[in-house]
Each structure stands twice: as C-alpha cells, then as structure tokens.
Amino acid sequence: MTIARYRSLTAALAIALLAALLVTVTGQHSPAGADERPAGAQQLGDPDYGVCRGTNPGCYHEWGNFAPATDGYKVLLYTRTAGPRHANLGPALGSGLDPALTDANVVQKALVAMGAANGFKVDWTEDVTQLASPAQLFKYNAVIFYSTSRDTLDDAAQTSLRQYVRGGGGFVGIHNAFGTEYNWSWYEGLLGGANFYDHGANQPGTVITTNRHDTSTQNLPKTWAFTDEWYNLIPAPSRVRVLAEVDESTLANGVTGNYHHPGHGADHPVAWCQYYDGGRAWLTTLGHDTKDFATDGSFAGAAEYQKLILGGIESAMGKKPFCQAS
Incomplete structure (x- = not known):
C-alpha cells in the first residue's frame, strides 16, 4: 500500500468515526445535504452538577447546624437586583439588614407579614455582604431569593451560599430567581437543573x-386560575418532584402569548422541589405580579399562590415535611 493510499484510508476512517461519535452523543446524523436539518437540541444542560440531588432524602445533610425549633424559625429574604427589577419589589433597599420599607416594597412587606402570621421571623436585605459567610446564613433556616436578577452575588456570597446549602440549609427560589447567576452551574443545579430562557406576555x-400531597400543595385545588409570565426554561427541571404545571392549552398562542417551547414542550412545570448537595430546595417560576399578594379576592389565584409559597418556605426551613410524594 502506498503512503498516499494509507493516508486516504486513515482520513476516511477518522471521518467515519467522528460521524459515529456524533450520532452516539447527540442522537443526530451529521448533515449529508442542504435539505437535512437537525431535529432539535438534545443536550440542554448537565444533568449531574457533581452533587447528590433528587427526591431521595439521603441527599440531605442533617449536621445540626441550626438552632433548636424552640428558639424560633427564621428566614432571610434576598431581593437584590443587578439587572431588570420587578415592580413588586419596589425601590431598591438601603444597606444592612432589615432596611426601611415603603408601601411599594410589596414582596418584602407581604413575606414579613406572612411570617408573623405563621410563626417564623423574616429578615430582609439587598446587601450582598449579609451573605458573606456561612456563619451569617446558618442563623436562618432558609434563604429566599425572590426575583433577584443577573449577577447578584459576589465571590464571597457564592461560596457562603454553597456552604450553607451543603450544611443542610433550605433554599427557596421564586420567579426571577431563575434570571439570576446564569453562568454558575452549581446554582443552575440548585434551581432543579433549570434556567430561564424567555417568557410570553x-x-x-x-x-x-x-x-x-406536599406541604406546599395539599391545601390547593386540582386546578386554579392565575396570571403570570409563564417562564420557559432551558434546561427544564430534572430529577425533581414536580408539584404544579401550567396547562398550556389555556394560554394564548403566538408572539403575544406563550407557546410550546422546545426546552420542555407541552409539559410545563411551574413549581417543584428537590434535595440538593446536602440541602433542601423549593422552587417556583410564579410570582410576577404585585397583585399576587392581594387578600381581598380581587386577583384570581392570589390566595392559592400565597398558600403555595408559604408551604414551600415552611417545608424548606424544616418547619413542616419537605417534598412529599404521598
């Protein structure tokens, strides 16, 4: 065999092996002609994140990092935005812990009132230094991110949050918590292996x-009306216990509404829970509107939404059973 012939066969074999590898990894054949198109993205995220995660309580770390329940339950509400800011958060808050609130700070005031009515204390902040060490966070049975946005944590706070969760902490992510820390894969896993892509009207x-059966859903009807942006997610949540979905057949179609996004198709979860890297995580994409906290019956679904997040907070902090299947 000539050297030229050997090189030609070697090149052909390499191409064949590459094509076979492409089919194995993606499930797609490489395009053979201009009229062939891939069926759609197959690899939408890392399903592992290098941690123990899922619905098995064995992933939880019971390391005794929290004060006894007799000392009272406490949560930290974090609403710092480093990008778009939802109207229901009101104006940006001052520094420190528990800064002054105005009537426009609807989320903060509503959750403080919710805690007072249900036996737990809520501190609030938009000061990243309040998340700077695990010791600070271990004062709280759960940390709530409500419509934070973009890179809202610095390096110290990222490390602190991870150590807090790994030490058995509770995390609650609400609405634009999914529009936060896009480039931090551990945080994406904390959200259930999910991330914000876009939304309709x-x-x-x-x-x-x-x-x-879960604490957060046991007092909810089988179906309930609600108004939201109905976030589309890529990746969609995986290895989680889905608690609620939106029926996409009830939404408008086209650019003015929502649609079946290829990230999840018609199966469109809006609330779920999981154990993650030693901690508990309860998540919902709902929570866009200021009227979500109405108490006079004027906003359809407000009462159900408030029951949903109350149960999520209480279960994530360990006050009530977490992520139940039955």
Whole structure:
C-alpha cells in the first residue's frame, strides 16, 4: 500500500468515526445535504452538577447546624437586583439588614407579614455582604431569593451560599430567581437543573396541581386560575418532584402569548422541589405580579399562590415535611 493510499484510508476512517461519535452523543446524523436539518437540541444542560440531588432524602445533610425549633424559625429574604427589577419589589433597599420599607416594597412587606402570621421571623436585605459567610446564613433556616436578577452575588456570597446549602440549609427560589447567576452551574443545579430562557406576555392561564400531597400543595385545588409570565426554561427541571404545571392549552398562542417551547414542550412545570448537595430546595417560576399578594379576592389565584409559597418556605426551613410524594 502506498503512503498516499494509507493516508486516504486513515482520513476516511477518522471521518467515519467522528460521524459515529456524533450520532452516539447527540442522537443526530451529521448533515449529508442542504435539505437535512437537525431535529432539535438534545443536550440542554448537565444533568449531574457533581452533587447528590433528587427526591431521595439521603441527599440531605442533617449536621445540626441550626438552632433548636424552640428558639424560633427564621428566614432571610434576598431581593437584590443587578439587572431588570420587578415592580413588586419596589425601590431598591438601603444597606444592612432589615432596611426601611415603603408601601411599594410589596414582596418584602407581604413575606414579613406572612411570617408573623405563621410563626417564623423574616429578615430582609439587598446587601450582598449579609451573605458573606456561612456563619451569617446558618442563623436562618432558609434563604429566599425572590426575583433577584443577573449577577447578584459576589465571590464571597457564592461560596457562603454553597456552604450553607451543603450544611443542610433550605433554599427557596421564586420567579426571577431563575434570571439570576446564569453562568454558575452549581446554582443552575440548585434551581432543579433549570434556567430561564424567555417568557410570553403576562396573561391568565390554568395551574394544575400535579402533586397534592406536599406541604406546599395539599391545601390547593386540582386546578386554579392565575396570571403570570409563564417562564420557559432551558434546561427544564430534572430529577425533581414536580408539584404544579401550567396547562398550556389555556394560554394564548403566538408572539403575544406563550407557546410550546422546545426546552420542555407541552409539559410545563411551574413549581417543584428537590434535595440538593446536602440541602433542601423549593422552587417556583410564579410570582410576577404585585397583585399576587392581594387578600381581598380581587386577583384570581392570589390566595392559592400565597398558600403555595408559604408551604414551600415552611417545608424548606424544616418547619413542616419537605417534598412529599404521598
């Protein structure tokens, strides 16, 4: 065999092996002609994140890092935005812990009142230095990110949050917590292996309570009306216990509404829970509107939404059973 012939065969074999590898990894054949197109993205994220995660309580670390329940439950509400800011957060807050609130700080005031009515204390902050060490966070049974945005944590706070969760901490991510720390894979895993992609118009739809056994959903009806932006997610949550979905057939179609996004298709979760890297994580993409905290019945689904997040907070902090299947 000539050297030229050997090189030609070697090159052909390399091409064949590369094509076989492409099919194995992506499930797609490389394009053979201009009329062939891939069926769609197959690899939408890392399903592992290098930690123990899922619905198995064995992933939880019971290391005794929290004060006894007799000392009272406490949560830290974090609403710092480093990008778009939802109207229901009101004006940016001052530095330190528990800065002054105005009537426009609807989320903060509503969660403080919710805690007072249900036996737990809520501190609030938008000062990243309040998350600077695990010792600071271990004062709280859960940390709530409510519509934070973009790179809202510095290096110290990132490390602190991870150590807090690994030490058995509770995390609650609400609405634009999914529009936060896009480039931090551990945080994406904390959200359930999910990340914000886009959304349609704020519009009414029907929520289906797919699991009515969990603390956060046991007092909810099978279906309930609600209005939201209905976030589309890529990746979509995986290895989690889905608690509620939106019925996409109840949403408008086209650019003015929502649609079946290839990240999740018609299976569109809006609330779920998981154990993650030693801690508990309860998540919902709902929570866009200021009226979500109405108490006079004027906003459809407000009462159900408040029950949902109350149960999520209480279970994530360990006050009530967490992420139940039955």
